[in-house]
Structure formats: C-alpha cells, structure tokens
Amino acid sequence: MNIINKLKTKKNDKNIRELFRRKLDGAEIIPDPSVNARLMRKLARREFIRFNPARFNAYYLGGIMAAVFTAAILFFSDKFNSNNQNNLTSTDVTEKISGIKVFDVPEASVIIREQKEQQNVSGKNSSNVRQNGNSDVRTDRKVLEKESNTIAPAGIISNIPKNNILNDSNSESEKLLDSKVKGDAKIEVSALSGCVPLKLHFNVVSSSFDSCSWNFGDGGYSDKRSPDWIFDLDGEYKVVLNLFRDGKFLETSSTVITVYQRPQARFEITPEEPVIPDDEIRFLNYSANAIKFKWSFGDGSTSGLFEPTHRYSRFSNYNVKLVATSESGCSDSLIVMNAFSGSEYFINFPNAFIPNADGPSGGFYSNKSDESGQVFHPTSSGVIDYQLRIFSKFGILIFESSDVNIGWDGYFKGQMVDPGVYIWKVRGSYRNGESFVKMGDVTLLRN
Amino acid sequence: MMSDQQIIEGCARHERKAQQVLYDQYSRFLLGICLRYASDKAEAEDILQESFLKIFLNIKDFSGTGSFIGWLRKVAVNTAITHYHKNLKYRYHVEIEEYVSVETGVTSFEEDFFTSEELFKVLNELPTGYRMVFNLYAVEGYKHKEIAEILGIDTNTSKSQYSRAKAVIRDKLEKLGKLKSSYKENG
Numbered sequence: 001m002n003i004i005n006k007l008k009t010k011k012n013d014k015n016i017r018e019l020f021r022r023k024l025d026g027a028e029i030i031p032d033p034s035v036n037a038r039l040m041r042k043l044a045r046r047e048f049i050r051f052n053p054a055r056f057n058a059y060y061l062g063g064i065m066a067a068v069f070t071a072a073i074l075f076f077s078d079k080f081n082s083n084n085q086n087n088l089t090s091t092d093v094t095e096k097i098s099g100i101k102v103f104d105v106p107e108a109s110v111i112i113r114e115q116k117e118q119q120n121v122s123g124k125n126s127s128n129v130r131q132n133g134n135s136d137v138r139t140d141r142k143v144l145e146k147e148s149n150t151i152a153p154a155g156i157i158s159n160i161p162k163n164n165i166l167n168d169s170n171s172e173s174e175k176l177l178d179s180k181v182k183g184d185a186k187i188e189v190s191a192l193s194g195c196v197p198l199k200l201h202f203n204v205v206s207s208s209f210d211s212c213s214w215n216f217g218d219g220g221y222s223d224k225r226s227p228d229w230i231f232d233l234d235g236e237y238k239v240v241l242n243l244f245r246d247g248k249f250l251e252t253s254s255t256v257i258t259v260y261q262r263p264q265a266r267f268e269i270t271p272e273e274p275v276i277p278d279d280e281i282r283f284l285n286y287s288a289n290a291i292k293f294k295w296s297f298g299d300g301s302t303s304g305l306f307e308p309t310h311r312y313s314r315f316s317n318y319n320v321k322l323v324a325t326s327e328s329g330c331s332d333s334l335i336v337m338n339a340f341s342g343s344e345y346f347i348n349f350p351n352a353f354i355p356n357a358d359g360p361s362g363g364f365y366s367n368k369s370d371e372s373g374q375v376f377h378p379t380s381s382g383v384i385d386y387q388l389r390i391f392s393k394f395g396i397l398i399f400e401s402s403d404v405n406i407g408w409d410g411y412f413k414g415q416m417v418d419p420g421v422y423i424w425k426v427r428g429s430y431r432n433g434e435s436f437v438k439m440g441d442v443t444l445l446r447n
Numbered sequence: 448m449m450s451d452q453q454i455i456e457g458c459a460r461h462e463r464k465a466q467q468v469l470y471d472q473y474s475r476f477l478l479g480i481c482l483r484y485a486s487d488k489a490e491a492e493d494i495l496q497e498s499f500l501k502i503f504l505n506i507k508d509f510s511g512t513g514s515f516i517g518w519l520r521k522v523a524v525n526t527a528i529t530h531y532h533k534n535l536k537y538r539y540h541v542e543i544e545e546y547v548s549v550e551t552g553v554t555s556f557e558e559d560f561f562t563s564e565e566l567f568k569v570l571n572e573l574p575t576g577y578r579m580v581f582n583l584y585a586v587e588g589y590k591h592k593e594i595a596e597i598l599g600i601d602t603n604t605s606k607s608q609y610s611r612a613k614a615v616i617r618d619k620l621e622k623l624g625k626l627k628s629s630y631k632e633n634g
Binding site for chain 2: 015024028031035038047049
C-alpha cells in the first residue's frame with residue numbers, strides 16, 4: 001500500500017513538473033509600455049553621466065563651448081577695462097565728477113573704493129563688471145548699487161565687490177572678510193551693508209597718527225587700528241573714526257553701515273499625518289519679512305510659490321526646506337527633517353518574553369508598567385483595527401485579542417504555558433485604511 | 448531587421464537603437480520568466496527592468512559562446528534571485544494555513560486543460576519561498592543541492608519547501624479543475 005502511494009506521488013510530481021515546464025517555459029508576456037519608458041529613461045540618465053570620447057556627446061561639447069565662451073568674456077573684458085582707464089567713458093566721467101564732489105562735501109571724507117590688491121579672478125571679474133559699468137552686465141547688482149547709494153553719504157563712490165553683501169549664504173561673513181572695501185582716506189571696511197548679524201572688519205588707512213578711536217554707532221567702541229565688529233541688530237549705524245597724534249586730535253572720518261533685518265522662515269505642514277502618496281500636502285507659510293520663497297520638498301522637486309501644495313509619488317521620510325528671502329536679499333531657511341515620520345504606520349512584535357511567574361496579569365501593559373517585558377505585545381503606530389491570535393506548536397489557539405492595548409501574559413486557562421516557541425498571527429488595518437497581516441514566532445522564556 | 452550579433456555589438460557600444468531593438472525582441476520572453484518568480488505583474492516588471500539594466504551593463508562580457516537567449520535567461524533568473532534575497536526580510540514567515548498539508552485524490556493533470564495564465568496565477572499566489580524553490584527545481588531544472596546554495600538554505604529545506612509547494616499547487620489546480628469542468632458541464 002505504502003509503495004503504491006509512493007509511486008503515485010512520484011508520477012504526480014513528474015506530472016506537475018512537466019505541466020509547468022511545458023506550459024510556462026518560453027511563455028511570453030507583454031510588458032506594460034511604461035516599463036520600456038522607465039528603462040529608457042534610466043539608460044538615458046546613465047548615458048548622460050558616461051563620458052563617451054567616440055561620440056563626444058553634445059553636452060560635453062556644450063560644456064566646453066560654455067567654458068571657452070566664459071574665458072573669452074573674461075579675456076576681452078579685461079582688455080576693455082584697461083582701455084577704459086585711459087579713455088574715459090561717459091559713466092566714468094560722471095563718476096569722476098561725483099568723486100570730485102565728494103571732496104567738496106567736508107562731511108563725506110570717506111571714499112570707499114575697491115581694494116586693488118585683490119588678485120584673484122573673482123575679484124578681478126567683479127572689478128571689470130563694475131568699471132565697464134554698463135547697465136546690461138549687472139542685473140542684480142543694480143539693486144545692490146542703489147542700496148549702497150542710499151547708504152553712503154551723497155556723492156560717495158562705493159565700489160562693492162560682487163561676491164558679498166546681498167548674496168546671503170552661510171559663509172557670508174568669511175566672504176565679506178576677504179573682500180574689502182578700501183577707503184582712500186581713513187576708513188577701510190569689509191562691506192557697507194549686509195544681513196544681521198553682520199560681522200565687519202575695519203581698518204585705518206593712514207600712517208600719520210599714533211592713536212585712534214572708533215565709535216561704531218551702536219554703543220560700541222574700540223581703540224584698535226583694525227577692529228572687527230559684529231552688528232547684531234538691524235538699522236543704520238554711523239561709524240566714526242577719530243585720529244590723534246601726540247595726544248592731539250588730528251581728524252575725523254565716518255561712514256554709514258546699513259544692517260538689514262533677516263527674514264524668518266516659518267512653515268507648517270498640513271495635514272499633520274498625511275497618507276502618502278494619496279494626500280495632497282499643503283505647506284502653510286508663516287514667514288516674516290520675506291518676499292521671495294524657495295521650497296524644496298525633499299524628493300527633488302521645488303517650488304517658488306508662497307504656499308505650494310505637493311503630492312509625493314511614494315512614501316518616504318522627506319526633508320522639507322524653505323528658504324525665505326527678504327527685499328534686501330537676506331535669507332533665512334528652515335528645514336523640517338523627516339517631515340512625515342509621524343505618518344509612518346507600523347506594527348512590530350518582539351521575538352521573546354518572560355511571563356510574570358506570580359500569576360496572570362490580564363495582558364494590560366503600558367510602556368512604563370511592562371519594562372521587564374512580561375507581556376507579549378506589539379509596538380505600533382496608527383493601528384485602528386487589530387486581531388492577534390497566538391497558537392501553540394500543535395495549532396491550538398491559546399490566546400486571542402482584538403485590543404492593541406492588551407497583550408498576552410503567557411497564561412492559558414489560568415496556567416502559565418510551557419516555555420517554548422509559539423506562533424502569532426495578526427491582522428488589522430491602519431488609520432490610512434491600509435491593512436496588514438503579519439505572523440511570526442515568539443519564544444516564551446522562564447526566569 | 449538586426450541579427451543577434453548586430454544587436455549585441457550595438458548594445459556594447461551603448462547605442463540606443465540597438466538597446467531598443469533588444470528590448471523589443473526579448474522583453475516578452477524575459478517577462479515570462481520574471482513573472483514566474485514574482486507575486487504579481489508589477490513585481491515582475493520591476494525584475495524585468497533590473498534585468499535589462501544588468502544586460503545592457505554587462506553585454507560586452509557576453510562571450511558569444513553558448514546561446515544568447517540562454518544568457519539572457521540566466522541574467523533574468525539571477526536577477527530574480529537577487530530580488531528575492533533583497534526582499535527576504537519582509538517575507539520570512541510563511542502563512543500558517545499553508546502548514547496544513549493537502550490530501551488529494553486526483554493524480555494527473557491534462558496539459559491542455561489549463562491555460563498558461565492560470566498556471567502563472569497559481570505560481571504568483573504561492574508564498575515566495577515556495578515559488579523560488581519550485582521554479583528553480585521544476586522549471587529551471589536545478590538540483591536541490593544547487594538551490595540550497597543559491598538561496599542560502601538547507602538542502603532539506605529546499606526539498607521540503609518543494610514538496611509543500613507541490614501540494615499547494617496540486618490543491619489549487621484541483622480546485623480550478625473542478626471549477627472549470629463544472630463550467631463545461633453547465634455550459
């Protein structure tokens with residue numbers, strides 16, 4: 001009998017094997033067209049990164065052309081610049097004239113001019129741009145210049161290097177430090193305006209004195225020749241420098257520093273616990289003193305809207321960032337890390353526990369009362385529907401709970417069950433409607 | 448019409464056209480393989496895409512000895528195995544219901560009785576571990592010892608998984624068979 005049965009299964013086995021091998025080997029299934037599209041996109045991305053000397057891809061050619069173009073502009077503007085110094089253009093003339101005016105106004109003895117020692121390319125570049133001085137080259141710099149005009153006393157020529165002030169960034173203060181604005185007369189300052197907190201470096205440009213005193217206009221003083229000062233409140237400050245020789249007052253200079261208020265980037269995400277990717281997420285903007293906003297949602301997409309909405313294509317923990325920029329170009333940013341971690345639903349079970357030997361506890365637990373792990377229970381988030389069943393090795397149902405707050409205390413019919421492995425199975429659903437079915441084993445240990 | 452050789456050479460030079468031709472010619476065949484290893488078509492398409500990326504990346508290593516289609520098939524199967532390993536942690540446990548072994552009366556299945564769609568569906572519904580072992584043993588023709596090495600399991604596990612898989616399949620086919628013949632009788 002046994003042998004016949006065995007033969008039967010052998011035959012049966014071969015039968016199923018043959019069936020699947022003949023029917024499915026070589027079976028063709030037509031893939032969704034989107035697979036092709038996705039694949040080709042991926043390949044294109046790889047191809048983009050891969051340098052191919054044989055074909056010399058268009059983008060590399062484009063890159064080289066751009067580089068050559070930039071180099072050409074640098075070269076020619078440099079030439080043009082040296083020409084300019086000989087043959088004054090009309091703008092230069094007016095500047096010169098206003099420069100002369102400066103000397104007529106006794107108060108404004110501070111002439112700030114770009115530092116000539118700057119050897120690096122960027123410094124040179126900015127000086128070129130400035131001296132060519134024609135409207136088309138400087139787009140954002142126009143604003144900048146206007147600002148500096150309002151700051152500086154009438155007629156002061158202020159040449160400000162390109163890479164500072166309104167260009168807010170983390171290394172702002174460092175940048176400001178290495179690009180100095182040099183006064184012809186007495187005060188040399190690293191910048192005339194900037195965002196709070198503004199750290200500036202001052203220097204006296206004169207050798208005909210033996211002591212000096214600075215008054216920074218915000219209540220701060222210094223006797224040093226080249227002090228550093230941090231303005232930590234916004235406003236306009238008149239910095240006054242007095243020079244002395246042999247104990248006698250020699251002369252005074254002053255300049256006005258404008259410190260811009262920094263905006264505050266603030267936002268909130270709604271709904272608080274969204275279901276991703278289903279829900280459209282709204283970003284509520286509570287920023288202050290800002291006119292321009294740049295959002296990055298963490299999945300690579302960005303927005304410039306005041307209050308954007310966004311839909312994520314899949315669930316993940318995204319870092320949402322807002323950069324708010326004020327009228328004066330100062331900016332502030334706020335990043336919410338793992339913005340949607342609160343909406344991550346989970347249920348996890350331990351793989352071992354030690355029941356309380358003193359008797360059944362009823363399975364109630366809280367994180368405080370069950371520190372020693374005497375109740376078998378899950379850690380979970382967002383569970384609304386729940387059914388836990390625990391089986392012995394022989395398939396006998398020994399525990400059942402439909403309350404996520406009641407776990408298994410290790411007792412069955414008032415008796416603690418034998419130590420060993422038990423099988424659990426749970427089904428239920430999360431707040432977002434997603435259902436879960438999980439199973440596993442748990443080892444019951446004894447002290 | 449490009450020959451296999453032209454396609455291979457084109458792909459080795461990263462030519463988009465050759466890649467597209469390769470995809471057009473073999474994607475249906477390869478998806479047929481992937482679908483045996485997946486729980487649904489979407490997962491199969493994911494495996495298919497990974498397979499093609501591997502194929503395009505490694506096509507210059509295809510030696511030319513042996514059949515091209517055999518090489519493609521091997522890449523797809525290996526990708527499916529890698530995919531299985533990657534997702535292993537989510538699938539460690541096996542449904543309790545499946546522990547109950549199935550006793551059957553019918554012993555043979557007519558080949559033409561079931562369509563390949565139905566057989567695919569039966570495979571897709573299997574627990575992942577069963578499906579891997581069944582595919583590798585029954586369709587691909589690996590030995591249990593090889594399967595144990597590939598999947599990182601014990602040889603005996605492979606054997607027992609295979610026999611359980613078979614039992615589940617047999618049960619499903621019988622149910623399906625009864626359903627189908629009742630349709631036939633009524634209609």
